[in-house]
Amino acid sequence: SSELTQDPAVSVALGQTVRITCQGDSLRSYHASWYQQKPGQAPVLVIYGKTNRPSGIPDRFSGSSSGNTASLTITGAQAEDEADYYCNSRDSTGNHVVFGGGTQLTVL
Amino acid sequence: QVTLKESGPVLVKPTETLTLTCTVSGFSLSNTRMGVSWIRQPPGKALEWLAHIFSNDEKSYSKSLKSRLTISKDTSKSQVVLTMTNMDPVDTATYYCARTIVIRGIFYYYYMDVWGKGTTVTVSS
Numbered sequence: 087s088s089e090l091t092q093d094p095a096v097s098v099a100l101g102q103t104v105r106i107t108c109q110g111d112s113l114r115s116y117h118a119s120w121y122q123q124k125p126g127q128a129p130v131l132v133i134y135g136k137t138n139r140p141s142g143i144p145d146r147f148s149g150s151s152s153g154n155t156a157s158l159t160i161t162g163a164q165a166e167d168e169a170d171y172y173c174n175s176r177d178s179t180g181n182h183v184v185f186g187g188g189t190q191l192t193v194l
Numbered sequence: 195q196v197t198l199k200e201s202g203p204v205l206v207k208p209t210e211t212l213t214l215t216c217t218v219s220g221f222s223l224s225n226t227r228m229g230v231s232w233i234r235q236p237p238g239k240a241l242e243w244l245a246h247i248f249s250n251d252e253k254s255y256s257k258s259l260k261s262r263l264t265i266s267k268d269t270s271k272s273q274v275v276l277t278m279t280n281m282d283p284v285d286t287a288t289y290y291c292a293r294t295i296v297i298r299g300i301f302y303y304y305y306m307d308v309w310g311k312g313t314t315v316t317v318s319s
Contacts, residue, residue, distance in 0.1 A: 119305035121241070128290055128312055129233075129241065134305035135297075172241050176304060182257050183231070183304070185241040 089177050090118075090186035097192040098163045106158045106189045108173030116176040118156035120149060123170045123188075132171075133158055160191075168193045196220035198230070198291050198310035205316050206281050212315060216274040216291030223269040224249050230274040231294040231306055232265065234287040242287075246294050247274060281317045288312040 090110040098104035108118055117136040121129035131140050133149035136156065146161045156175075160167055173186040202214035216230055223230070229248035235241050245255045245265040255263045264277045274291060292306035 116302060116304065121306070123241075128309040129292075129306075130309070131305060131307050134295075134307070135301060135303040138303075140307060174241075174243070174306070177257075182254055183243040183246065185233075185243055188240045 089184045090173055090175060092171075092173060092186040092189045094187065095190045095192070097194055098160070099194050100165060101162055103159065103161045104163055104191065106160075106171050106191065108156045108158075108175075108186045109154055110175065110178070110184075110186075111154055112175050112178040112180075112184070113151060113154050113156050115178075115180070118149070118151065118173045118175045120147075120156075120158045121172045121174065122167075123172065124168075129172065163191075163193050165193050167191065196293060196308045198293060198308060200289060200291050200310045200313040202289070202313055202315065204314065205318065207319050208282055208317060210281050212276075212278045212281050212285070214276045214278075214289055214291075214313065214315075216276070216310065218272045218274070218291075218293070221293065223267050223272060223274070226250070227295055227297060229294045229296065230267070231292050232274075232276045233290045233292060233306070234285075235290070235312075236284070236287040239287075244278075244289075245276060248294075248296065283317045286315065286317045288314045 120133040123129040137149045231246040232244040247265045267274045290312045292309040297303040
C-alpha cells in the first residue's frame with residue numbers, strides 16, 4: 087500500500103470544478119507534486135511545490151495543501167483533462183519517494 | 195530542449211538481471227539541482243518510484259526493492275543506468291526515467307519535470 091492515499095476515481099461535469107486529494111503524513115513536511123497521465127502516454131507534471139504550475143500548463147490547474155492533505159483543483163474541467171492523476175512526495179522519513187495510487191478523472 | 199530516452203531489453207527471463215539505460219540531453223548530470231529518477235508502471239496499475247541519483251552521487255531506492263536495485267551515472271555519456279536483479283513476471287512494466295529537480299531553501303521542492311516515453315519490459319520464460 088502507498089503512503090499517499092488517493093481516491094481511485096472521481097467524475098466532474100464538463101466546465102465544472104473538481105478537486106482531487108492526496109493524503110499522507112509526509113505531506114505535513116513535504117510538498118506534493120502532481121502528474122497527469124493519459125492512456126498510452128508518459129506522465130506530465132502539472133503542479134509542483136504545492137502551488138506552482140510548469141509553463142504550458144493551463145491556469146485552470148491549481149494546487150493547495152492543508153495538514154496532511156494536498157489537493158489538485160481543476161476549475162472549469164475540459165474534456166481533455168480526462169486522465170489519471172498521481173500525487174508524489176517524499177515519504178515520512180524523507181529518505182524515499184512515493185506516489186499515490188492515482189485518481190482516474192472522468193469528465194462527463 | 196530537455197529529453198530523456200530509455201533503452202534496454204524488451205524481454206527478460208525470470209531470475210535474470212535487467213539493465214536499463216536513460217540517455218539525457220538538454221541538461222547536464224553535473225547540475226547540482228538536477229538528477230534522474232526511475233519509475234515503473236505495471237499494466238493497468240499505478241506509478242511506482244524505484245530510485246534516483248543526483249550530481250553529488252546521492253542515491254535513494256524504493257524501500258521494497260532496495261535489495262534488488264542499483265543506480266549509477268556516467269556524466270560524460272549523459273547516461274543513468276538502473277539494474278534490477280532476480281527479475282520476476284510481476285516486474286513486467288513500462289519503465290520510465292525522469293529528470294528530477296530538488297530545490298532546498300525556505301521551501302523544499304522535489305519533482306519530476308520531464309519524462310521519457312518509457313520502455314516496456316516483459317518478464318517471461
